[in-house]
Amino acid sequence: xxxxxxxxxxxxxxxxxxxxxxxxxxxxxxxxxxxxxxxxxxxxxxxxxxxxxxxxxxxxxxxxxxxxxxxxxxxxxxxxxxxxxxxxxxxxxxxxxxxxxxxxxxxxxxxxxxxxxxxxxxxxxxxxxxxxxxxxxxxxxxxxxxxxxxxxxxxxxxxxxxxxxxxxxxxxxxxxxxxxxxxxxxxxxxxxxxxxxxxxxxxxxxxxxxxxxxxx
Amino acid sequence: xxxxxxxxxxxxxxxxxxxxxxxxxxxxxxxxxxxxxxxxxxxxxxxxxxxxxxxxxxxxxxxxxxxxxxxxxxxxxxxxxxxxxxxxxxxxxxxxxxxxxxxxxxxxxxxxxxxxxxxxxxxxxxxxxxxxxxxxxxxxxxxxxxxxxxxxxxxxxxxxxxxxxxxxxxxxxxxxxxxxxxxxxxxxxxxxxxxxxxxxxxxxxxxxxxxxxxxx
DNA sequence: GTCTATAAGCCGATAGAC
DNA sequence: GTCTATCGGCTTATAGAC
Numbered sequence: 001x002x003x004x005x006x007x008x009x010x011x012x013x014x015x016x017x018x019x020x021x022x023x024x025x026x027x028x029x030x031x032x033x034x035x036x037x038x039x040x041x042x043x044x045x046x047x048x049x050x051x052x053x054x055x056x057x058x059x060x061x062x063x064x065x066x067x068x069x070x071x072x073x074x075x076x077x078x079x080x081x082x083x084x085x086x087x088x089x090x091x092x093x094x095x096x097x098x099x100x101x102x103x104x105x106x107x108x109x110x111x112x113x114x115x116x117x118x119x120x121x122x123x124x125x126x127x128x129x130x131x132x133x134x135x136x137x138x139x140x141x142x143x144x145x146x147x148x149x150x151x152x153x154x155x156x157x158x159x160x161x162x163x164x165x166x167x168x169x170x171x172x173x174x175x176x177x178x179x180x181x182x183x184x185x186x187x188x189x190x191x192x193x194x195x196x197x198x199x200x201x202x203x204x205x206x207x208x209x210x211x212x213x214x215x216x
Numbered sequence: 217x218x219x220x221x222x223x224x225x226x227x228x229x230x231x232x233x234x235x236x237x238x239x240x241x242x243x244x245x246x247x248x249x250x251x252x253x254x255x256x257x258x259x260x261x262x263x264x265x266x267x268x269x270x271x272x273x274x275x276x277x278x279x280x281x282x283x284x285x286x287x288x289x290x291x292x293x294x295x296x297x298x299x300x301x302x303x304x305x306x307x308x309x310x311x312x313x314x315x316x317x318x319x320x321x322x323x324x325x326x327x328x329x330x331x332x333x334x335x336x337x338x339x340x341x342x343x344x345x346x347x348x349x350x351x352x353x354x355x356x357x358x359x360x361x362x363x364x365x366x367x368x369x370x371x372x373x374x375x376x377x378x379x380x381x382x383x384x385x386x387x388x389x390x391x392x393x394x395x396x397x398x399x400x401x402x403x404x405x406x407x408x409x410x411x412x413x414x415x416x417x418x419x420x421x422x423x424x425x426x427x428x429x430x431x432x
Numbered sequence: 433g434t435c436t437a438t439a440a441g442c443c444g445a446t447a448g449a450c
Numbered sequence: 451g452t453c454t455a456t457c458g459g460c461t462t463a464t465a466g467a468c
Binding site for chain 1: 238327409
């Protein structure tokens with residue numbers, strides 16, 4: 001039966017996400033992953049090819065939802081609305097898949113060498129599209145001239161700072177996960193920072209900016 | 217002679233910074249650190265107690281300069297000037313000690329378990345002081361009510377995104393380090409984001425904010 | 433599908449010659 | 451101080467019984 005297979009794969013994948021999130025790929029032990037999942041170690045190798053494959057599958061579990069958060073990006077939508085939806089989706093992703101997202105952020109921060117070429121490709125394409133979108137808005141004068149990749153990276157890193165601050169005394173629920181208050185606060189702070197920063201300077205409009213802004 | 221000792225320690229420390237920055241503590245090999253430093257592996261253990269001690273010393277090499285960047289924080293200084301100096305100092309630190317800083321950021325993002333208690337203490341104290349400073353400004357209405365720790369973390373993470381974007385095609389110098397243009401762009405973007413976000417809303421001043429703002 | 437018992441190899445750390 | 455040669459422990463991964 002394939003039902004039991006799917007279930008066990010899911011259980012191991014979640015355990016792996018947590019172990020990889022806490023210790024990183026190299027330091028995480030398959031023994032600990034198995035223990036956390038409540039299965040003997042060989043089961044991990046029965047359901048996954050090896051440790052690297054398991055790691056790549058953890059990354060895969062979050063890449064789809066991550067890219068989906070970018071679906072709001074369209075050149076002809078209102079920039080502030082797009083950014084608002086985008087940031088909300090990203091923070092919600094951090095709430096839904098905190099560990100897997102942390103693994104991905106850490107992986108990208110370390111060069112992405114363990115991402116499959118196809119995964120790198122999908123992320124890069126989306127990134128390029130989002131950058132092009134932001135650049136268009138900048139050229140039109142709809143948003144301030146902020147380097148698009150820096151902006152996207154800041155959102156990427158900040159959207160999950162809920163977990164990165166856990167080593168300090170913060171408000172946590174009993175099971176060790178940050179409470180909803182925390183997520184809403186992060187959303188509000190990030191929204192404010194990004195939207196304020198992106199507000200175009202009315203004192204120095206760029207070229208044809210005026211006319212196009214009115215069209216919008 | 218202690219001169220040769222200091223020199224070799226420094227060489228190994230730099231090599232270790234680079235290896236730890238690229239691979240993390242667990243994945244970095246002392247063999248590779250020795251090779252990068254151009255010394256045989258036992259020399260690493262002659263000059264440092266063990267791998268963990270070497271790692272802690274790498275962190276130590278950047279904690280001092282990191283805390284020094286906070287020297288501008290004083291309750292009675294002008295918030296925007298403090299933040300400007302602080303951000304400039306942080307980005308400059310990222311230029312001066314890119315690898316060691318990356319190790320520290322990664323370490324803190326993973327819970328700081330490998331920081332010595334005394335190192336955690338120093339960082340926490342400075343953090344608490346900076347947070348208190350920001351909170352005072354918020355209470356006085358001098359800056360917008362942005363959660364101080366989120367703001368500090370965003371600056372912390374964003375100030376070194378030069379290296380985190382290296383897996384994409386960016387402008388690098390021949391030796392693989394980002395050029396100065398990149399640093400200035402990061403500084404400008406970060407300054408804009410933070411300063412804009414911190415501008416107090418004149419439309420909704422808080423309580424005694426007016427009077428105190430004028431005093432300043 | 434599940435699990436015990438073990439193989440094979442790598443890595444941190446050191447002994448000891450120079 | 452410097453380096454070769456090696457040990458001991460730990461980890462991934464699997465063989466093979468149930």
